Amino acid sequence: TTTPRIGDILQKLAPFLKMYGEYVKNFDNAMELVKMWTERSPQFKFIIQDIQKEKVCGNLTLQHHMLEPVQRIPRYEMLLKDYLRKLPQDSLDWKDAEKSLEIISTAASHSNSAIRKMENLKKLLEIYEMLGEEEDIVNPSNELIKEGQILKLAARNTSAQERYLFL
Numbered sequence: 001t002t003t004p005r006i007g008d009i010l011q012k013l014a015p016f017l018k019m020y021g022e023y024v025k026n027f028d029n030a031m032e033l034v035k036m037w038t039e040r041s042p043q044f045k046f047i048i049q050d051i052q053k054e055k056v057c058g059n060l061t062l063q064h065h066m067l068e069p070v071q072r073i074p075r076y077e078m079l080l081k082d083y084l085r086k087l088p089q090d091s092l093d094w095k096d097a098e099k100s101l102e103i104i105s106t107a108a109s110h111s112n113s114a115i116r117k118m119e120n121l122k123k124l125l126e127i128y129e130m131l132g133e134e135e136d137i138v139n140p141s142n143e144l145i146k147e148g149q150i151l152k153l154a155a156r157n158t159s160a161q162e163r164y165l166f167l
Contacts, residue, residue, distance in 0.1 A: 007096030010080065014103035017076070021107075021114040023069050028118075034062060073108045080104060120144055127166055 037044045048062050057065070080101045087094055123144050145167045151160040 003092055005093040005096065006083070007093040007098070007100050010076075010100035011096050011103065014076075014100050014107065017073055017104060017107035018110050020069055020073055021111045024111045025114040025118050027066070027070055030066060031063060034066070073104065073111055077101070077104050077108050 034048075038048060039045075051057065052059075052061055080097060084094070084097050084101060087097060120143055124142060127144070127147075147166045148164070150163050150165045152163045153160055
């Protein structure tokens with residue numbers, strides 16, 4: 001007398017998964033901060049170790065718990081794909097589950113895009129510092145396409161000079 005469904009529920013909640021992009025974008029920074037303060041502050045290290053010993057933590061580290069949200073969207077995506085493979089196409093949940101997968105896949109793309117954008121800005125900042133901070137290239141609209149050694153040919157005598165190019 002009941003029809004178990006999850007597609008309709010996920011479809012309503014899936015748009016909220018886009019906010020994980022911000023978390024994912026700052027994940028590396030957060031992990032570095034935890035590492036730094038664990039090394040710098042014995043008190044911080046002791047508190048973290050003490051909390052991790054509690055039963056509610058399930059013998060897992062803080063870093064492991066911090067990784068969970070990063071893995072959540074890809075996990076939902078995999079589970080939903082598996083669910084759709086096993087769900088009969090005439091099921092009442094098929095269309096909702098399919099739409100949910102589409103929304104979750106978009107959220108996954110959004111997270112991946114946020115990661116790539118942050119990595120690109122980080123690389124541009126490194127190049128900016130390497131160039132002596134003379135030419136301001138750090139801008140969200142700028143993108144590092146390629147970098148590497150090139151040979152510059154002189155127009156007069158066709159001699160080659162090594163250069164390093166940032167495109």
